[in-house]
Amino acid sequence: MVVYAGQGDPQRTLALLWRASSAGPARPARGPKPALTVDAILNAAIAVADESGLDGLSMRAVGERLGHTAMSLYTYVPTKRELIDLMYDQAHAGLARTEPSGGWRAETEAWADDLQACYLRHPWLLQVSHARPVLGPHEQAVLERVLRVLGPAELPSATVRAVVSSLFSLVRGSAQSIAEARSAAGSTGTPDQEWWSLRSRLMREIVPDFAERFPHSTLLAAQPPPDGADQWERMARDAFTGGLAILLDGLERHSTSG
Amino acid sequence: MVVYAGQGDPQRTLALLWRASSAGPARPARGPKPALTVDAILNAAIAVADESGLDGLSMRAVGERLGHTAMSLYTYVPTKRELIDLMYDQAHAGLARTEPSGGWRAETEAWADDLQACYLRHPWLLQVSHARPVLGPHEQAVLERVLRVLGPAELPSATVRAVVSSLFSLVRGSAQSIAEARSAAGSTGTPDQEWWSLRSRLMREIVPDFAERFPHSTLLAAQPPPDGADQWERMARDAFTGGLAILLDGLERHSTSG
DNA sequence: TCACAATACCTTATGTCGTAAGGAGTTTCA
DNA sequence: TGAAACTCCTTACGACATAAGGTATTGTGA
Structure with missing residues (x-):
């Protein structure tokens, strides 16, 4: 079944899609250094989906592929829906240019x-x-x-x-x-x-x-x-x-x- | 996300799709009379999907709409996937003929x-x-x-x-x-x-x-x-x-x- | 007429999922 | 040197499909 586009905070989604720094500083002032990046998560998620399809794409599977837990992803991505939105865009990056x-x-x-x-x-x-x-x-x-x-x-x-x-x-x-x-x-x-x-x-x-x-x-x-x-x-x-x-x-x- | 066509027993699926009586007698010899029919289930399922989308389509929801449980549906339909296949076909019955x-x-x-x-x-x-x-x-x-x-x-x-x-x-x-x-x-x-x-x-x-x-x-x-x-x-x-x-x-x- | 086979439907249980809640550890600023 | 801000974790919850097996109901063959 089709996953529809996420309807969360549109500002946050847009900022994530375009990797904009305008919606918050690039690195937050305090706290531990992030071990992951949105891009790393997208690549892992795309790899999981390529191998096992959308049905096999679970937050747990993506987290484990990165040596982390499912919940750790929520620091970078609000919900699974938005993750899929980001994956959708990212996958188009590999388009050939004949x-x-x-x-x-x-x-x-x-x-x-x-x-x-x-x-x-x-x-x-x-x-x-x-x-x-x-x-x-x-x-x-x-x-x-x-x-x-x-x-x-x-x-x-x-x-x-x-x-x-x-x-x-x-x-x-x-x-x-x-x-x-x-x-x-x-x-x-x-x-x-x-x-x-x-x-x-x-x-x-x-x-x-x-x-x-x-x-x-x-x-x-x-x-x-x-x-x-x-x-x-x-x-x-x-x-x-x-x-x-x-x-x-x-x-x-x-x-x-x- | 897209639901792919079910891959269960193709004979059973085909027989269900075409409501064929060749794959077994119309009414089994013994046992209680069925309270439901495949068509009643399809109509209920389509109504649920029309109201709440595919996300809202659960075996429980369909069963409850018919005054039964989720498990009772499995007497008529092998899996949810096949149910959706049947719904897909059934929905095309309402096509206008201009x-x-x-x-x-x-x-x-x-x-x-x-x-x-x-x-x-x-x-x-x-x-x-x-x-x-x-x-x-x-x-x-x-x-x-x-x-x-x-x-x-x-x-x-x-x-x-x-x-x-x-x-x-x-x-x-x-x-x-x-x-x-x-x-x-x-x-x-x-x-x-x-x-x-x-x-x-x-x-x-x-x-x-x-x-x-x-x-x-x-x-x-x-x-x-x-x-x-x-x-x-x-x-x-x-x-x-x-x-x-x-x-x-x-x-x-x-x-x-x- | 009656035991039993076949069936419909139910309750219960299992494992998976997304994700909420909140805790522990890490880093930096006041 | 706190304490704030943050990352990542464990635990927990409710929803889901559906497997397993129980119970009631029906028709058949003895």
Whole structure:
């Protein structure tokens, strides 16, 4: 289930996200020197989430990975929700920056590929709601890049908003499909084709009138998909490149400099 | 966080999803008459989730709403995960069926609007991963409808797959934005404009060099957005209709009968 | 008719979680 | 040289999913 953005003290959250020193001195006057930093905690938490998913992400697990207790984290981070918000932003720091020179269309595709790769490196990102009211610096940088890339297309601002939002949806949705394909393949261990034919047999047994009730679905399923052990991931990838191409085709109509 | 599809006994899950009687007799030979049904449990669970979100959905809450205990549910449903899978499918049963007569484009838009409305009626749907290996009957019906609607466009099957997957991503992504806008508006109680200007003031304080670091983002934010108390939801809706239009524009290039 | 098998639902128990409360030790300022 | 301010810890609490097993209820076969 999606973790929604934390709703604690917005000032504190913002300051943490942007690592601002304005909301308090950098080092408090008295007391022992902190053994941890927010960044160290984020790295540990991201490592835990990469290994065990969001379900495996507990305050205890993060604390232990740092040689500390769960409670020690609360000195640096108000709640688990805010920790996840910070992780979400931090994970976007690792985004590659492939910038081909081939016009805005190629650059947009490169941006989408980079973002998708980031999601697939940290699949738990897909379990965190992205529809957040405020962005952290790294998410903001991702947004800034696609806006810069789309600049030469000279689109009206409403179109820019629409296309950027659509691009995020496409990248995220396809990454979800790919991640699900991988997780299914990994957890069952059986190649996709075998798994698929088993599923079909079961369906024929349980829903014998499927073909009559869902003729269009049946027809589409009969069309040749890509084959191979990773056919599910391949299909998801093809759907992504195809969908992106269609969207950008449509966009070229609106662009003054196609 | 996203709840992934349950991975229990796939036969049992499939049989439950499709309410198949093939995996066991409809009424067991002996024993007390069941006081509940899977459908009653699903309706109660959906009501709980509609009221309190997925976070508020506990086996106890569902059981108590039915005048029973949490454990009694386990007679009908193997785990909470499978319950959520069943809820996910069931919620799609309430999808409206607006079918204008204006060609595949208008019908596709109507389908997208209906699906988005369904997501917004049950926002917790957006917290459940949709990238599931098997569909229930109601999800399948939603898919079937868009395939039927797209039929007259006479697209190659790879294109159909791409556009359908993109459509789902777009609808889901926009619904997420709208739901987030509503939840923010509902929880703070302040009109969007006020909230937004407060946020801007905070940002100027915490990240004074924002405009230099993110010139394109700054420029876009300065473009006039729709105004009003619900400006955030309006923006998300505009982005959706705009993105959908762009996608369908692109699709018309591929269609033999535009 | 009656014992028993099969079942529904319950109480209880276990282990996990986030995090509140408050204590002990450390560092720096007055 | 206190004492304030801080970090980190132990302990505790209530919520959660769900395992284990008990009890009551129903229909079947003798």
